[in-house]
Each structure stands twice: as C-alpha cells, then as structure tokens.
Amino acid sequence: MRLMTMALLTGTAAMPALAQEVNIYSHRQPELLKPLTDAFTESTGITVNTAFVDKGMVERLQAEGDRSPADLIMTVDVARLGEVKDAGVTQAVEDEALDAIPDTLHDADNQWFGLTTRARIVYAHKDRVADGEVTTYEDLADPKWKGRICTRPFTNDYNVALTAAFLAHHGAEETKAWLEGVKANLAKQPEGNDRGQVKSIWAGECDISLGNTYYMGQMLADEEQKEWADAVRIVFPTFEDGGTHVNVSGVAMTKSAPNKEAAMQLMDFLVSDEAQRIYAETNHEFPVVEGVERSELVQSWGEFTPDDLPLTEVSKLRPEALTLIEEVNFDG
Structure with missing residues (x-):
C-alpha cells in the first residue's frame, strides 16, 4: 500500500x-x-x-x-x-x-x-455648415436648424445617455423643452444607425447629425461608406456648463x-x-x-474637453431621460 x-x-x-x-x-x-x-x-x-x-x-x-x-x-x-x-x-x-x-x-x-x-459628436456637412455654426448640444434646439438635423431613434442607448447627461446639467423641464426643440428641427423621422445619418447628409437630406466618433473610422475603412465620411467633418459640441458628452x-x-x-x-x-x-x-x-496616445486617425479629429459628469450619474438618470423622450414622442 x-x-x-x-x-x-x-x-x-x-x-x-x-x-x-x-x-x-x-x-x-x-x-x-x-x-x-x-x-x-x-x-x-x-x-x-x-x-x-x-x-x-x-x-x-x-x-x-x-x-x-x-x-x-x-x-x-x-x-x-x-x-x-x-x-x-x-x-x-x-x-x-x-x-x-x-x-x-x-x-x-x-x-x-x-x-x-467615445464622444457623442455632431457630423456636419463640410460645405453646408460653416465653421463655428455648431457649438453646444443646447444649440441643436435652435430654430436655425429646422429641417437640417438627422438622427437615429432617441430611444437608442447612445441618445438616451446623451439625454440623461443633458438632464443632469439642466433638469427635467429644460430637458423636455430641448427634446421638443430638436424634434421640431428634424429633417425626417428618426431611423437607422449613426452611419445611416451620415449617408443622409451626403445625400442632401440634412446638414448635421448626432453620432459616435468611432463610426468615422469605420466608414473610412469601408469602400462604399468612405464617400459618406468624406462629405462631413467631426464637431465636438459641449454642454453650456460642461464639456463634450x-x-x-x-x-x-x-x-x-x-x-x-x-x-x-x-x-x-x-x-x-x-x-x-x-x-x-x-x-x-x-x-x-x-x-x-490616440491613434493617428483619431488625433486628426481634433482635441476636445470631455464632460466631467460622472457616468454613474448618467446611468442613474437614464430611466427619467427615457420617460421624457417618450413623453415628447420624439421618434413618432
């Protein structure tokens, strides 16, 4: 044994x-x-x-x-x-x-x-939108953009997070008014994804759209979508009392x-x-x-100041943000 x-x-x-x-x-x-x-x-x-x-x-x-x-x-x-x-x-x-x-x-x-x-930025047509014409997220509700904005549905996670950040900065009343103002400026009903909005800008259906920065890199690497990407530039809007979301x-x-x-x-x-x-x-x-260091391509998009709002605060406000989006029937 x-x-x-x-x-x-x-x-x-x-x-x-x-x-x-x-x-x-x-x-x-x-x-x-x-x-x-x-x-x-x-x-x-x-x-x-x-x-x-x-x-x-x-x-x-x-x-x-x-x-x-x-x-x-x-x-x-x-x-x-x-x-x-x-x-x-x-x-x-x-x-x-x-x-x-x-x-x-x-x-x-x-x-x-x-x-x-990744930053939630504005894609702007290189010729139809002047330098400095887009400055803040709040500005997207200005009537000067009437018929000029495209976006994916606002019930999408990325837009709900942006709305929650807006809510943290401004409160419910101002956020609801902002949502109503942006909706009034839409060129068409929200649909598709962020890249689809850039295609709409290229096609002349609108002048600006909301999107995530990394989609620019993805579009530039795609033979068909490169033409869409070449029609726009990235703009880093900020909150009036903060940075870029x-x-x-x-x-x-x-x-x-x-x-x-x-x-x-x-x-x-x-x-x-x-x-x-x-x-x-x-x-x-x-x-x-x-x-x-950022990649060479990402560096070419320019510098920006990220908003200093903790994302835990954004996460907590998402349910209220979604409720406001649905109250104004943004995607309807």
Missing part, C-alpha cells in the same frame, strides 16, 4: 498543471476583442474564450447563477454596465492597476470599469467568476499602455489611461 501511495503521489507531481483560462461574455463582436485577447495570451499563456451575447446577457447570467462559466463581461454604453450591476450579477473589484481609470469613468462601487471612451466601453467581473485570478490578470492587462493602444486603435476610440 505504501508503494502504491508513493506511486500515486509521484504520478500526481509529474502531471502538468491545468491550463488557465478566462471566459468572457461580450456584447461586442469577438473579432473586435481578438487583437487584445491574443496579446494577453501571448504575454501570459492564459487562454481567453469569448462568447458573443448580443441580447439577454443579464437573463443568461441570472439563469446560470453560480454555475456560470463567465468570468468577465465586456460591453459598451454605461446603460449596459449599469444594468449588469443592478441585476446583481457582478462583483466589486479592488485593484491598484485599475486606479489608472479616472473616477468619472468607473462605477463608484468598483463594479464596472471604463476601458475606452462621452460614453464608454467597459468591463465587469461576474459574481461567479470561476477563474477569478486569471480574470484579474486580464483586467490589469486591459489598462496597460499596450492594451490601451491596441483597443483604442482597433476600434477608433479614446484610451482612458492618461499618457497613452
């Missing part, structure tokens, strides 16, 4: 260690994350498995409970990050490396962390996290200078870590 025990111990010691892995549930297409995860695996030897969960992420995590294989959630928009926190499917993370993320771009309870930012792509650790240590290593990597450059360049976004 002693010999058998020794043999088992010897055999166990000789067995290779189990390979480490991290499992991600992502709202973003896996190919957008692949440059990041490949670099992490090359650096650490830890395998990263990414599952694209476009809809029903919260419901899936709740159904899986403690048996969920997911370690991390990677998604876009403060609404989705707030949703997973409110659903109780994430856990707080305390880590020195994550201190590099500005306070305005992570959850106050450390349940989620912004990794890149930004939103985030971000990460949160799940409550179950079966591979917590490896997942923590990946979170640390995501705020490293190397990963910040890869992520920002791949998706034409802005790094959140100070000192990491």
Whole structure:
C-alpha cells in the first residue's frame, strides 16, 4: 500500500498543471476583442474564450447563477454596465492597476470599469455648415436648424445617455423643452444607425447629425461608406456648463467568476499602455489611461474637453431621460 501511495503521489507531481483560462461574455463582436485577447495570451499563456451575447446577457447570467462559466463581461454604453450591476450579477473589484481609470469613468462601487471612451459628436456637412455654426448640444434646439438635423431613434442607448447627461446639467423641464426643440428641427423621422445619418447628409437630406466618433473610422475603412465620411467633418459640441458628452466601453467581473485570478490578470492587462493602444486603435476610440496616445486617425479629429459628469450619474438618470423622450414622442 505504501508503494502504491508513493506511486500515486509521484504520478500526481509529474502531471502538468491545468491550463488557465478566462471566459468572457461580450456584447461586442469577438473579432473586435481578438487583437487584445491574443496579446494577453501571448504575454501570459492564459487562454481567453469569448462568447458573443448580443441580447439577454443579464437573463443568461441570472439563469446560470453560480454555475456560470463567465468570468468577465465586456460591453459598451454605461446603460449596459449599469444594468449588469443592478441585476446583481457582478462583483466589486479592488485593484491598484485599475486606479489608472479616472473616477468619472468607473462605477463608484468598483463594479464596472471604463476601458475606452467615445464622444457623442455632431457630423456636419463640410460645405453646408460653416465653421463655428455648431457649438453646444443646447444649440441643436435652435430654430436655425429646422429641417437640417438627422438622427437615429432617441430611444437608442447612445441618445438616451446623451439625454440623461443633458438632464443632469439642466433638469427635467429644460430637458423636455430641448427634446421638443430638436424634434421640431428634424429633417425626417428618426431611423437607422449613426452611419445611416451620415449617408443622409451626403445625400442632401440634412446638414448635421448626432453620432459616435468611432463610426468615422469605420466608414473610412469601408469602400462604399468612405464617400459618406468624406462629405462631413467631426464637431465636438459641449454642454453650456460642461464639456463634450462621452460614453464608454467597459468591463465587469461576474459574481461567479470561476477563474477569478486569471480574470484579474486580464483586467490589469486591459489598462496597460499596450492594451490601451491596441483597443483604442482597433476600434477608433479614446484610451482612458492618461499618457497613452490616440491613434493617428483619431488625433486628426481634433482635441476636445470631455464632460466631467460622472457616468454613474448618467446611468442613474437614464430611466427619467427615457420617460421624457417618450413623453415628447420624439421618434413618432
């Protein structure tokens, strides 16, 4: 028996260690994350498995409970990050490396962390809109824009977040009046996506539209859409008492996290200078870590001052913002 025990111990010691892995549930297409995860695996030897969960992420995590294989959630928009926190499917993370993320771009309870930012800007026709004609978000309600604005539905997450930020700056009464003013200036009923609005500008249907900055990079890389992008320039409007509205792509650790240590290593990597450059360049976004340079293309769009309103405040006001959007029947 002693010999058998020794043999088992010897055999166990000789067995290779189990390979480490991290499992991600992502709202973003896996190919957008692949440059990041490949670099992490090359650096650490830890395998990263990414599952694209476009809809029903919260419901899936709740159904899986403690048996969920997911370690991390990677998604876009403060609404989705707030949703997973409110659903109780994430856990707080305390880590020195994550201190590099500005306070305005992570959850106050450390349940989620912004990794890149994107600005909600105005796409303006190069010839039909004069330099300096667009200055503030408030200005979009000015009658001078009547029949000149295109936008995707305002019930879309990105426009709800912008409206929530407007609400934080101005209160409900002014926000409702602003929504009514912008609606009165629309060239057509809200439809489609941000790139579709730029196409409408190119086609002469309107002069300006709201959109996220990174769509410019995506359009310039597309043979058909490049012509649309070449017809417009990016303008960074501000709130009258603030800066330019930004939103985030971000990460949160799940409550179950079966591979917590490896997942923590990946979170640390995501705020490293190397990963910040890869992520920002791949998706034409802005790094959140100070000192990491933007890509050459993103730098060409110009400088702006991000609004200093914490995104946790934006997240809290989203339900009220959506109610106001529906009250004015903005998309009707």
